Amino acid sequence: MIDLPLLLQPDEVPPVLEQNAGGTSAFLFTCDHYGRLLPRALGDLGLDASELERHIAWDIGIAGVAEAVSRALDAHLVAQRYSRLVIDCNRSPGAPNAIPMISERTTIPGNEGLTHEDAALRRRAIFDPYHDRITAVLDARKAAGRPTVLVALHSFTPVYAGIARPWHIGTLYQHDRVLPPLLLKALRAEPDLVVGDNQPYAVGNGTDYTIPVHGEGRGLITSGIEIRQNEIADPAGQQRWAERLIRILGDIEAELRNKGLV
Numbered sequence: 364m365i366d367l368p369l370l371l372q373p374d375e376v377p378p379v380l381e382q383n384a385g386g387t388s389a390f391l392f393t394c395d396h397y398g399r400l401l402p403r404a405l406g407d408l409g410l411d412a413s414e415l416e417r418h419i420a421w422d423i424g425i426a427g428v429a430e431a432v433s434r435a436l437d438a439h440l441v442a443q444r445y446s447r448l449v450i451d452c453n454r455s456p457g458a459p460n461a462i463p464m465i466s467e468r469t470t471i472p473g474n475e476g477l478t479h480e481d482a483a484l485r486r487r488a489i490f491d492p493y494h495d496r497i498t499a500v501l502d503a504r505k506a507a508g509r510p511t512v513l514v515a516l517h518s519f520t521p522v523y524a525g526i527a528r529p530w531h532i533g534t535l536y537q538h539d540r541v542l543p544p545l546l547l548k549a550l551r552a553e554p555d556l557v558v559g560d561n562q563p564y565a566v567g568n569g570t571d572y573t574i575p576v577h578g579e580g581r582g583l584i585t586s587g588i589e590i591r592q593n594e595i596a597d598p599a600g601q602q603r604w605a606e607r608l609i610r611i612l613g614d615i616e617a618e619l620r621n622k623g624l625v
Contacts, residue, residue, distance in 0.1 A: 370402050370404050370405075370484050370485065370488040370489075371402050371404075371488045371489075372403060372404075375402065375403060376400055376444055377444070377492075378443060378444055378445050378488065378489050378492050378493055379441065379442070379443065379444070379492050379493050379496045380397065380398070380440075380441075380442040380443075380444050381439070381440065381441055381442075381496070382430060382433050382434070382439070382440040382442075383433050383434060383437065383438060383439055383440060384439055384500075385439075386433070386436075386437040386438045386439045387437050388436045388437045388438035388439075388616065389438075389509075389510045389511060389512045389616055389619065389620075389625040390436055390438040390439075390511075390512050390514055390612065390616060391438065391439050391441070391500065391501070391504070391511050391512070391513050391514070392429055392432065392433055392438055392439070392440045392441070392514050392515075392516055393440075393441050393442070393497060393513065393514070393515045393516070393573050393577070394422075394425060394426065394429045394440065394441070394442035394443065394515075394516050394517075395422075395443055395447075395451075395452040395453040395493075395515065395517070395572075395573055396421050396422035396425065396443065396447050396451075396452070396453070396517060396518075397421070397422070397425065397426045397429065397442035397443050397444060398421060398426065398442070398443060398444035398445055398446065399415055399416075399420040399421035399445075399446040400444050400445045400446060401415070401445070401446055401448070401449060402445070402449065402488070402489075405449065405473055406473065407473070408448055408449075408471055408472065408473030408474065409471065409472025409473045410448075410469075410471065410472070410473070414469060415446070415448075417467075417469075418467070418518075418519075418520045418592065419447075419448065419463075419466040419467050419469055420446045420447065420448055421446055421447065422516075422517050422518040422519075422592075423518055423592040423595070423596060424518050424590070424592055424594075424595030424596050424597075424600065424601055425516050425517060425518040425590065425595065426442070427595070427598060427601035427602075427605070428516065428518075428590065428595055428601050428604050428605050428608065429442060429516045431601065431602065431605035431606075431609070432516075432605050432608050432609055432612065435605070435609040435613075436609060436612060436613060436616070439500065441493070441496055441497050441500060443489070443493045445489045447463075448463065448466065448471055448473075448474070449462070449485055449489055450462050450482075450485040450486060450489050450490050451463070452489070452490055452493050452494070452572070452573070453515075453517075453571055453572050453573050454570075454571075454572055455569075455572055456482070456486045456490055458569070461482075462474050462477060462482055462485060467523075494572075494573075494576075494577075497573070497577050498577070501513075501577060501581060501583075505581075510624075510625035511583055511584075512542060512583065512584045512585070512616070512619065512625060513573075513574070513577060513578040513583045513584070513585040514542075514585070514586060514587070514588060514612075515535070515573045515574055515578075515585075515586075515587040515588070516587075516588055517535075517587060517588065517589045517590075518589065518590045518591070518592045518595060519533075519563050519564070519589045519590070519591055519592060520591075520592055521591055521592060521593045523563070528562075528563050528591065529557050530557050530558060530559035530562050530563060530589075530591060531555075531556045531557050531558070531590070531591050531594055532550060532556060532558060532559065532588065532589065532590050532591065532594075533558065533559025533560070533561070533562045533563055533564070533588075533589045534546045534547055534550075534558075534559070534560060534561065534586050534587065534588065534589075535561060535564055535565065535566045535571075535574070535586065535587030535588070535589060536561065536565075536566055536574070536585070536586045536587065537565070537566040537567060537568075537571075537574065537575065537579060538579050539578070539579065539583075539584060539585050539586060541584045541619075541624065542584045542585060542586040542615070543560075543586045545615050545618065545619075546586055546588070546611070546615070547560055549611045549614065549615065550611065553607070559589070563589060564587075564589065566587060571587075573587075574586075574587055584619070584624065584625070588608070590604055
């Protein structure tokens, strides 16, 4: 049996952050790439500090947005504090890029030559506590007869592989036909936005974990939201986007209630 404290010591930051656990909203927000912490035992993964500030390590700006929206809507937020470079919490643990050796052309020296035991240790210390907590929250809400609308919050880079991305925000979905159309309609009514429909990414079982497993796997109303990072790189931008999402999601929750869907 692998001893988990070998990776995360008792004095290190726990992997799961929760906010507003007693919130009354139907929304449950998740944030797979909220933080960029590294376990002490892994050092800096062989990377310069500047690399750990880039998108390869976390979703820049989304933490501030997620916290503000959770507070304002009285909604529960479950977030992951450790870097996606340790293990990506929006990938199946068995996926080839769950622990990336290369991310956006950057080699991750600390991820080279890992054994199955090394990968299992990361999963048990970082991935499992996060997703076990989401599972427990959803189980408790179901047992209490509380409806849940699951929204996964992310941010994306303005340029990828040398190609500029025009979208300010996008919805991400696969099977749900309730929340994504409502989001698209509301966002497209904003005159200053270029809105992506499954852009810059589409949700898929092979490329995602949180929405397919926790959302679609339970038949929940669910969608992802991606915000372009230059829009939320500073606190002012995060506040502007939080206020916009608070207004839009608040209206959507009221509409879902009026329709008897939550």
